[in-house]
Amino acid sequence: MRLLITGSSGLLGLNLALDAARSHHVFGVDRDTLKSVPFELIKADLLDPDAVSRILAESKPDALIHCAALANVDTCETNPELAYQMNANLPARLADACARQQVRLVHISTDAVFDGQKDGAYIENDLPNPQGVYAQTKLEGERSVLQVNPMAIVARVNFYGWSLSGKRSLAEFFVNNLGGDKSVNGFTDVVFCPMLVNQLGEILIAMLERGLRGTYHVVGPQAMSKYQFGVEIARKFGLRESLISPQSVDKSSLTAKRSHNLWLSTHKLSTDLGMTLPSFSTGLDEFYTQYQQGYPQKIRGYQHGEARAQ
Numbered sequence: 001m002r003l004l005i006t007g008s009s010g011l012l013g014l015n016l017a018l019d020a021a022r023s024h025h026v027f028g029v030d031r032d033t034l035k036s037v038p039f040e041l042i043k044a045d046l047l048d049p050d051a052v053s054r055i056l057a058e059s060k061p062d063a064l065i066h067c068a069a070l071a072n073v074d075t076c077e078t079n080p081e082l083a084y085q086m087n088a089n090l091p092a093r094l095a096d097a098c099a100r101q102q103v104r105l106v107h108i109s110t111d112a113v114f115d116g117q118k119d120g121a122y123i124e125n126d127l128p129n130p131q132g133v134y135a136q137t138k139l140e141g142e143r144s145v146l147q148v149n150p151m152a153i154v155a156r157v158n159f160y161g162w163s164l165s166g167k168r169s170l171a172e173f174f175v176n177n178l179g180g181d182k183s184v185n186g187f188t189d190v191v192f193c194p195m196l197v198n199q200l201g202e203i204l205i206a207m208l209e210r211g212l213r214g215t216y217h218v219v220g221p222q223a224m225s226k227y228q229f230g231v232e233i234a235r236k237f238g239l240r241e242s243l244i245s246p247q248s249v250d251k252s253s254l255t256a257k258r259s260h261n262l263w264l265s266t267h268k269l270s271t272d273l274g275m276t277l278p279s280f281s282t283g284l285d286e287f288y289t290q291y292q293q294g295y296p297q298k299i300r301g302y303q304h305g306e307a308r309a310q
Contacts, residue, residue, distance in 0.1 A: 001025070001208075004061035004103075006046060006094075007068030009033040011163040012108065014299065016065065016201035024205075027059040029068070033164070037302050047085055052093050056101060063104035063208050066094055069138070073112075074254060076134035087137035092144035099149040106153045106204055111192065111219060113139045113156065116259025121223070123265045124156075124215045131257045142215065153207055155218040156264060161197030161287065162296040164303050170194070171287060174230045178239035185247040186227030192262045193219035194229060196283030203273070212272055217264035222280040232280075236288050 001024045007013035008028025017028045017039050026039035034041060042058050044051045046068055056064075069087050070076055076083035091107050098105040114122050115129035130136040142154045160171035167176070171194075177184045195218070203218055224232070227246050234241035249258050270277050290296070 001063060001205075002059065002061045003027070003205075004055065004059045004064040005029065006055075006064070006066050008037075008039075008041070009164055009303075010067055010071075011161055011168040012157075012159060012197055012200065013065075013067035014164060014302070015161055015197045016067065016204070019198055019201050020205060027055075027061065029055050034302055046090055052090075052097050056097055056103065061103055063106070064094065064098055065106040065108070065204055065208075066091060067108050069108065071134070073132060073134045073258075076137065077132060080133045080137075083133050083137045084140075087134070088140040088144060091141040092148060095145040095149035095152055098152070104151070104153075104208055105145070105149055106155055106208060107141065107145045109142050109154050109156045110135065110138045111156050111158045111217070111262040111264050112259060113142070114259055114262060114264075116261040118261060121263045121265040122217070122261075124217060124268055131259055135259075146214070151213050153204075153212055154215040155204060155207070156215070157195070157200060158192050158219045158262065158264075159195050159197045159200045162290060162299045164299060166296060166300055169197075170226065170229065171233055174233040174244070175237060175239075175291070178230075178234055178241075178243050179237070181240070181243065183243045183245060184230070185252070186225070186230040186244040187249040187252070187258075188225050188227045188246045189260050190226045190249050190258060190262070191223050191260065192226065192229075193221070193223050193264055193266075194280065194283075195220035196278075196287055198286065199278050199283050203269075203277070206273055206275075207269075210273060216269045216272075217266055218269060219264050219266060220280050220283065221266050221270075221277045223263035224280070232284060236284050237291070 006029045021039040112135040113128035160169040230244045
């Protein structure tokens with residue numbers, strides 16, 4: 001499969017491109033960050049007027065996984081116009097172009113489209129109620145994509161893993177700080193369903209190969225608080241969990257409002273794929289194994305030209 005991935009220097013985009021390149025012809029869209037990667041790079045600013053048509057013409061993909069977004073929640077609050085351009089307008093243009101050229105599309109969305117007021121797990125048909133600019137623009141992106149391209153997949157996700165900067169995921173936050181004997185806060189009243197980014201990438205490709213369409217919750221099958229997530233990280237890495245202070249998100253200094261309950265049901269996804277989703281412990285084991293094998297350093301090396309194509 002010829003696979004085009006936007007946001008290929010981001011946490012999801014890079015891990016997905018690296019893994020998929022082992023068995024697919026991968027093109028990664030990047031502004032000017034990556035070097036010496038084992039997939040084809042297309043340099044582009046996706047907000048340029050001709051960018052969408054150019055990257056599709058250069059790659060001639062069978063499928064596009066759109067990972068690029070303005071994902072910093074607090075930055076979206078301070079720069080709503082850019083958030084709207086990246087998270088709503090751009091996905092609509094990509095979806096329209098893919099529909100016209102019969103390119104399969106996976107659009108990456110977020111669990112944050114829900115307000116967190118529900119007791120229990122959200123299903124795909126529950127009514128979203130986004131609480132901030134990031135979530136509002138991502139929801140508009142979802143709706144625009146499916147309006148112009150009903151065959152597209154919208155994947156609401158929440159993931160962790162090793163990133164180019166070493167600072168993009170909550171898991172890295174805990175590893176970096178606890179590893180340096182620094183105290184951190186862990187929110188006891190924010191529940192989410194984390195999935196290892198590499199497992200997420202495999203599932204997204206499986207969804208394409210199975211010919212799925214519509215909205216899916218593509219998250220881990222186990223819900224936990226962010227405090228519990230930090231404790232699990234600490235225990236796996238042999239770090240001091242006592243350095244994690246339980247705290248309410250409402251008492252934090254974060255700019256944007258966060259939803260308390262982002263527990264998403266994965267029943268629809270596992271049923272339509274005909275598979276059991278990997279457990280949290282399986283993902284955490286792989287995350288730790290990657291650490292032992294020097295994968296974080298390898299990932300960061302792609303930014304500086306230190307890592308070479310395998």
